[in-house]
Amino acid sequence: MSAPAPRRRVRPVLAVLSLVPLLGAVALAHEAPATQPEDVTRGSAAVAPAAVQDSCPGPLAIPDELLETGGDAALAVTAPTDAVAVRSVALEADSSLLFGHLSASETGRTEEGDVPAPQIDVTGVDGETLQADAVAGDLGASVLGADGVDGPARVAIAAAGSRAAVSDTLQSTTTPQGDYRSLALSRCAPAGVDAQFLGAATTTGSSASLVMTNDSERPATASVQIATEDGPADMKGRSTVVVAPGTTETVLLESIAPGLTATGVSVTTIGAPLAMHVQSTERDGLTPGGAEIQTPLPAAARDLVVPGVRASAGRDPVAVLLNPGGHDVTADLTAAGPDGPIDVAGASGVTVPAGALVEVPLGGLDAAAGADLTVSVHGDGPLTAVVRSSVAGADLPGDTIGAPVDFSLAPAAGAIGGSAVLALPAEGPAGSLVLAADEDTTATVIPVGADGGAGTPRTVEVTAGSSVSVASSSWTGTTGAPAAVVIVPDEPGVLHGAWVQAPDAPGVGPLLSSVPVEPAATGEGSRSVTAG
Template identity: 30%
Template structure:
């Protein structure tokens, strides 16, 4: 195994105002915040020595800077363009950022929380739907220093939909694409983005205006890489919720679905088997359960990706959408910054599958880290209240299970509630050290 050292450079991006930047489509301004945080020194396997810097930037303009550990900083979202998190030196390990906006206007309603992520080369995004007033915007983000080409395909119930599209994303920039032009009638789209010449981050913003009634908004980040086990760690159920599964391969997928609550597996008489066509997408209405946050476990005979959409609100009135996607297992440390949006309540939902595990959970409140140990039995999720926290960090402890987490954010209650769900992202703390020797 290659030796490890602390990460020395991090470049991550958030989309900024997702509802702007498409030629021929009217921009919609949103008012929100971006927050960044460095983790406590105790998260690092070895002490960090030397100098470092970390900042949130709008192009060449610095919006906020971080100065130490733990530290937090925030700023208003810029009017257009992406937001970048750049960190080097001692502040590069365990640094995170996220953006958030909230709207309750007549034509746009939703709480939208989006973590800033580093780049990947093969991304799957699940979100959106058909119908008048439903709109999906794909935002491609390039945190690197060279142009990157993105090949975009949309998949649906019958496989690939429409004609693939190619976009070039400039260094440090973004490109926004309206998916209605690619697959206007697809009821259950899944978007596949393959990057060439470097890495990209991508988000998919799902907004729904039904006539004159705002039904909700959410921005989705890429789901976990395709696998035969997919875990959506934190999905709010109890109203109308639907599982969406994409099978990115030449074989159809036969999947079984299990809901996990506080006491373990939820017993139900509803159909929990979903067959997904090869290269296509399938949906399953999830069983009716008491209102709360659950883990949705998907097992498949071939690799798949998965997400859950929750509808909030009465059929005849305004509401919101919450998209929860499958998350990667936490091998080392995971975390997220938590923007200080007034009125938002947040909860961390942790789950272990395949065995028991312990997790060290650190919430940072007013600059002070507070750590507790959470012991998780296999298939029995646990909640951690995030009241007052500007950041949360989870460090994997002992045990044989696969640890995952998600953060649920809400405003209000019942049919008037606004909802946003994000997976807890693994963050880079250390990186392999290359051992190269000159030739004689």
């Protein structure tokens, strides 16, 4: 039997046959046209700046124990007014008013021929829309006024164009008679994560409350510290406050640091921003002593300018200085009136210990009684400051009640850049715009009416070392009383301002409050968002 034939020749043939499909694929691939990459289109859109959300504090809220009368109806305490008035003004960033002249825009009009203007909406804390509509003219300005607001309010301001609106919102509350006779002006502001307050008293008959509201959907934890002339106060286990979503928490300062003629308060939060304010009320026995509602102060600085300090006969203003740092600071204080610098006794070389506050009586300013002055603070380290001034009303009947007093806690005012807008009290202006400058300058002041239209521009010269008052009664050209005022300095960065409201009703006597002019924030333009 012969052996089988060898099979070695089969493998090369199979190998060759297996390569045929591969060679064919390579040939086809070589002959086929090359695939071109597809163009990827990236979508983009301009996103308008977010609306400004301002929080207004609402009316004075008196602790229940201060309203108790012991059952004697004849000594019943009269609560303060339970409502506030809100005025809000907003200008498009390209409004001619912000450049110091009146010129209706001929570009960017709507199909109906209207000039675009910001949208202003006001709601209560429960989200209910209040019966108040913004009115706009042809200068890109919108104005809203709301009276009889019976609680805190929220104001939303949205620009019509691609840049954020320049705006201001002011709350006012007036109690013309009774135990809490007072006038309080407050700027409405967005919620924040830190705040400083200064000047509230906790003496007998006085009450001061830190009020924190959380409008967000997240809980917030607030760290609170009270400062005194002896340094940080013992917080007695209440330095941490949790504010749940949609709730308000109140800290009574007199329950922690009683018997003080002035306090400082600092707050920092984590978790969510809070709307914060400090309200203070005062009484001397049965005599009303006034009230204020303070919103957060500007950051500490070495040089501070405080316009809008009212000089009154027999009532020297008092500066309150707080040193938030870890080293002592030495400060010099000066004052200026319409005629220039005024000598102030005991205001040079004032030492402010680290973490503490000092009160500095500004003696000699009563010589300028009735005038609105400017106080400047120059320190070798950062400070915060307010200046307390007061006015006395008409004598009240009775042997145990003296003349009622109202007071103001004027804060420092930042330097105005290219322009600024100031909302005026919704009840109507009854006072003056007070201007002071670091160097000689000229400013254009334009009143704005409740209809969004402008009044007659006025040129005001401000000399360094003086304090210039522009009475609201001198403004003309608006339909009705002015609702706001625009300030445009010739030289950016040197002018400071404040509004002093001082109505003097017959039989009631003068009331007093002030609010600084806030420099216009640099409006963010629209943001370009790219997808893909």
